[in-house]
Amino acid sequence: MILFEPFHLPFMARALAELVILGALAGTVGVLVLLRRLAFVSDALTHTVFPGVVIGYLMAGEGGVFWGALAAGVVTAVLLTLLTHRRRVSEDAALAMLLTTLFAVGVVLVSRQTGYTADLTAFLFGRVLTVTQEQLAQTGVVTILIVVLLAVLRRPLTLRAFDPEGARAAGIRVGLLDLVSNIAVALVVVAAVRAVGTILVIALLIVPAAAARVLSDRIAVIVPLACVMGAAAGWLGLAASYEASVGHGLRLASGGAVVLILVAMYGLAWAAGVARRRVRLDRASGAAGLEALR
Amino acid sequence: MTGPTENGAAVAGAAVGAAAGAAVGAADGPAAGTAAGTVADVAGPPGRTAALVLDRASVAYGDVPVLEELHGTVYEGEAVALIGPNGAGKSTLIKALLGLVPVVRGRIEVLGTSPDRARRDVAYVPQADTLDPDFPISVEQVVMMGRYRKIGWLRRPSAADREHAAAALEQVGLAERARHRFGTLSGGQRQRVLLARAIAAQPRLLLLDEPFNGVDAVSQHTILEAMDALKGRGTSVVVSTHDLAIAHLACDEVCLLNRHQFGFGPTDATLTPERLRATYGGHALELRGDRVIVTQT
Numbered sequence: 326m327i328l329f330e331p332f333h334l335p336f337m338a339r340a341l342a343e344l345v346i347l348g349a350l351a352g353t354v355g356v357l358v359l360l361r362r363l364a365f366v367s368d369a370l371t372h373t374v375f376p377g378v379v380i381g382y383l384m385a386g387e388g389g390v391f392w393g394a395l396a397a398g399v400v401t402a403v404l405l406t407l408l409t410h411r412r413r414v415s416e417d418a419a420l421a422m423l424l425t426t427l428f429a430v431g432v433v434l435v436s437r438q439t440g441y442t443a444d445l446t447a448f449l450f451g452r453v454l455t456v457t458q459e460q461l462a463q464t465g466v467v468t469i470l471i472v473v474l475l476a477v478l479r480r481p482l483t484l485r486a487f488d489p490e491g492a493r494a495a496g497i498r499v500g501l502l503d504l505v506s507n508i509a510v511a512l513v514v515v516a517a518v519r520a521v522g523t524i525l526v527i528a529l530l531i532v533p534a535a536a537a538r539v540l541s542d543r544i545a546v547i548v549p550l551a552c553v554m555g556a557a558a559g560w561l562g563l564a565a566s567y568e569a570s571v572g573h574g575l576r577l578a579s580g581g582a583v584v585l586i587l588v589a590m591y592g593l594a595w596a597a598g599v600a601r602r603r604v605r606l607d608r609a610s611g612a613a614g615l616e617a618l619r
Numbered sequence: 620m621t622g623p624t625e626n627g628a629a630v631a632g633a634a635v636g637a638a639a640g641a642a643v644g645a646a647d648g649p650a651a652g653t654a655a656g657t658v659a660d661v662a663g664p665p666g667r668t669a670a671l672v673l674d675r676a677s678v679a680y681g682d683v684p685v686l687e688e689l690h691g692t693v694y695e696g697e698a699v700a701l702i703g704p705n706g707a708g709k710s711t712l713i714k715a716l717l718g719l720v721p722v723v724r725g726r727i728e729v730l731g732t733s734p735d736r737a738r739r740d741v742a743y744v745p746q747a748d749t750l751d752p753d754f755p756i757s758v759e760q761v762v763m764m765g766r767y768r769k770i771g772w773l774r775r776p777s778a779a780d781r782e783h784a785a786a787a788l789e790q791v792g793l794a795e796r797a798r799h800r801f802g803t804l805s806g807g808q809r810q811r812v813l814l815a816r817a818i819a820a821q822p823r824l825l826l827l828d829e830p831f832n833g834v835d836a837v838s839q840h841t842i843l844e845a846m847d848a849l850k851g852r853g854t855s856v857v858v859s860t861h862d863l864a865i866a867h868l869a870c871d872e873v874c875l876l877n878r879h880q881f882g883f884g885p886t887d888a889t890l891t892p893e894r895l896r897a898t899y900g901g902h903a904l905e906l907r908g909d910r911v912i913v914t915q916t
Contacts, residue, residue, distance in 0.1 A: 360754070480767050487754050487761075494717045494743035494826075495768060496735075542755045542800045 328560070331567040336454055343456045343464060343520045344559030344583065347513075348529060350468045352555025353475065354513045355534030356548050357506055360486040366405055366507055367530050370514045371523040372424040373401040376431035378448050378518055383434060391463055394518045398511035406504040450580050451522035453563070460519060467516040471509050478505065483544065521580045529555060532587040536594035540601075558587045667694045669728070670824055670855035671716070673883075676725035678708070678715040684723070685711045686876065691883035693872060695823075698846060698856035700866035700886070703876035704899055709859035712876065713826050716857065717743060730823055739768065741824045742817035746832060747809035752802030758812050759797040762788050765819030787818040790848065792841050807838025814845055825849060827858040831865055843869050863890060 332338045358367055374397045381393015408420070435445050475482070485492040485502050493499055510530070517526040537550035562583030569577035671693040678686045686708040693699045701709040714720040715727060718735030729737035742765065763770075765787065766780045776784075788794050791811035796804060801812060810830055817825055830842055846856050846869055860866060866873050866886055873889045875881035881898040882889045 477772060480764075480770075480772055483756070484764055484767065487756055487764075488745060488750055490745050490749070491743060491764075493719055494738070494741070496738045538755065543757070544755055547755060 327568045327572070328564050331564060331571070336456075337563075337567065339456045339458070339461060340453045340520075340579070341560060341563055343461055344453060344563050344579075345556045346461075346464050346468055347517050347520055348533070348555030348557070348559035348583070349552045350464075350471060350555070351513050351517065351526065351529035352533035352537075352551035352553070353548055354471060354509055355530045355532075355555070356537070356544070356551050357475065357482065357486075358510060358530050359534040359538060360483075360544075361506055363506065363510055364527075364531060366402075366510055367514065367527055369405060369420070369424055370398060370401050370511055371527055372428045373397050374511075374514050374518060375448060375523045376427050376434065378523070379431040379434045382444075382448075383438075390519055391460075391515065394515040395512075398515045399508060402507035402511040403504065406500065406507050409503070410500055447522075448518075449522045449524050450578065451518065451520045451525065453520045453579050456520055464516045464520075467512050471512055474505065474509060478502070482506065521583065525580045525584050528584040528587055529558075532584075532591050533558065536587075536591040539591075539594045539598035554587070554590055558583050558590060562586045668731075669693070670695050670697070670730055671699075671857070672726070672728040674726040674728070676715075676722050676727045678711060678720050678727075679723045680711075680720060685720070685878070686715070687724075687879050689725070689727075689874075689876075689880050689883075691872070691874060691880075693855055693857070695855055696850050696853045697872060698850055698858065698870040699872040699874055700870040701857065701859040701874050701876055702861075702863065702866055702890075702898065703881075707877040707898075709876055710828055712874075713743070713828055713857065713859060716824075716826060717741060737824070740822055741826060742820045742822035744810075744813045744817045744825070744827045744830060746829050747806055747813055748833065750801075750809070750813075752809075754802060756801050757797070758793065758799050758801055758804065759784060759788065761801050761812050762797075762815045762819050765816035768820065783821070784815075784819045787815040788812070790818060790845055791815045792837075805835065805838075807834040810834055811838055811841055814842055818845065818849065823854055825854055825856045827856065829859050829861075831860055831862055839865075863895075866890065 332341045358364060374394050377393040377395075377397020378390050379393070381389035381391070381396075383389075384393070431448075432445070435448065438444050481492065481497050481502055484495065485497060485499055489499060492502075513530060514523065514526050517529060521529065533551040533554040534547070536554055537547040540550060541547050562585070563579050565586065566577040566579035566582040569575040569582075669692050673689040673691050676686075676689045677684055678689070689712070691699075701712060703709055711720055715722060716729055716734055718729075718733065718738060722734075727734055730740055731737075734741075762784045763776060763780070766776060766784060770776050770780055785794065785797075788797055791814055793804075793808060793811055793815065796808070801809060804812065814827070814830065825846075827842075827846075831839055834842070843865070846858070850856060856870075858865075858870065867890070870886055872884060873886050874883045875889065875894055875898045877898050877900075882891075882894040
């Protein structure tokens with residue numbers, strides 16, 4: 326059975342654990358991204374975390390990647406919070422320029438390395454098969470931290486996402502709450518950087534939550550659903566890439582496979598959502614028809 | 620609130636509209652002369668407690684003054700309508716009462732203390748159409764938000780919390796829609812749900828931002844009834860509206876606003892054609908001498 330067999334290998338087991346935890350974490354935080362419309366923040370983070378990763382790597386080797394990413398992620402989260410509260414995000418041309426510049430700095434720095442294309446690909450798309458125990462532990466700590474944070478803040482976060490003015494009127498410190506949200510997203514990007522890279526993490530953050538939203542109107546259902554879909558996509562994607570590479574000699578990058586599985590899940594969810602609504606409409610019109618007959 | 624004090628200030632305010640900037644100085648005279656009397660009013664006649672005191676207050680966003688020289692008192696269990704054209708500063712005044720916009724001169728006192736300290740006992744009802752109709756939240760969850768302050772961040776809602784939320788929803792006539800998604804309701808119904816959320820919070824002061832805009836007749840009636848019920852329990856109500864008929868119907872006091880205050884006092888005495896013309900500039904028409912239609916809001 327290809328869903329279990331490959332994972333007897335220790336490196337595959339570690340890769341599986343990393344992707345399942347990341348998928349679950351990103352799926353959960355993705356609901357926050359969806360409800361607070363933070364897709365823009367996630368996008369900005371992928372651009373700024375990349376040079377952080379490169380600088381961390383140049384300064385301290387493999388071990389510096391996490392800390393470089395963390396520093397860049399937190400600084401970005403703080404700056405974006407300040408920018409949005411001064412309502413300057415509308416100057417999006419300037420912001421886009423700044424983000425691309427930072428990204429280019431990362432590319433330029435990497436290009437000075439000898440094994441440059443290999444490094445570049447690793448930073449952009451991650452290397453899930455070389456995940457170490459230490460990385461797993463870091464991902465685990467970040468996950469616990471964020472899950473506790475979201476659980477404690479769920480009420481103010483929901484109120485702020487639904488009704489910002491009402492949240493302010495209720496005495497909630499919206500600026501502080503927004504900073505916490507942005508940092509949570511940044512931590513997910515940082516945690517995911519070495520396994521799936523800075524580019525694909527966007528899909529992990531956006532797609533499971535979007536698919537879960539199509540299937541349910543209740544946050545209490547959407548969160549576990551997105552969490553499970555993210556984890557399942559990690560598992561299926563890794564199994565598919567192993568089977569293609571080992572069983573059929575087809576090289577299939579695991580990060581890409583995970584994202585494609587996610588998109589397929591979204592497609593299925595969308596179809597199910599359409600069907601569900603149609604059933605409801607039929608029932609409603611059926612009831613209306615009966616009413617009319619009486 | 621009543622008394623020659625505020626009426627005096629109101630008349631002076633009306634003159635501001637007639638002669639723009641020059642009249643500001645003139646308004647200073649009588650208002651300054653009566654300021655002491657108003658402070659004495661704060662204690663109020665025996666048995667009446669002031670819920671809201673505006674004491675020559677000016678409100679500003681940064682350096683830009685939005686409202687100047689507001690002056691008046693609203694007592695417990697009274698409703699005041701904020702009347703004025705778009706951009707007059709009605710929403711800004713509501714935010715100032717919540718302590719979200721700073722008072723740069725004078726003083727605003729809410730429930731006997733500063734606006735930000737009073738917030739715990741103040742409930743705010745935003746305009747329903749400013750909220751995302753796609754948000755995945757049910758009607759009863761929205762109403763339960765009104766209990767968040769009492770529930771805290773972690774505790775599960777208690778039986779009492781559920782009862783308060785259910786009773787509030789009942790009061791706005793939407794008990795049977797509790798499990799529906801908020802966004803599937805009509806605009807007027809959504810406005811009623813937001814009012815129920817405020818009622819569930821058991822406030823001593825209720826702030827409503829244009830609750831009658833684009834609202835069906837049933838919803839309007841329900842909102843007016845709920846306002847009356849709250850007043851009966853001693854809750855004070857501040858409601859911004861374009862609708863002069865509603866001010867007559869439901870409010871004891873009116874505050875005419877357009878950057879300055881053009882009148883603050885008992886509804887019938889304050890809603891005069893002259894003051895409305897001053898408040899709305901050229902956009903008020905007079906009918907048969909005693910009724911005014913506002914042509915542009």
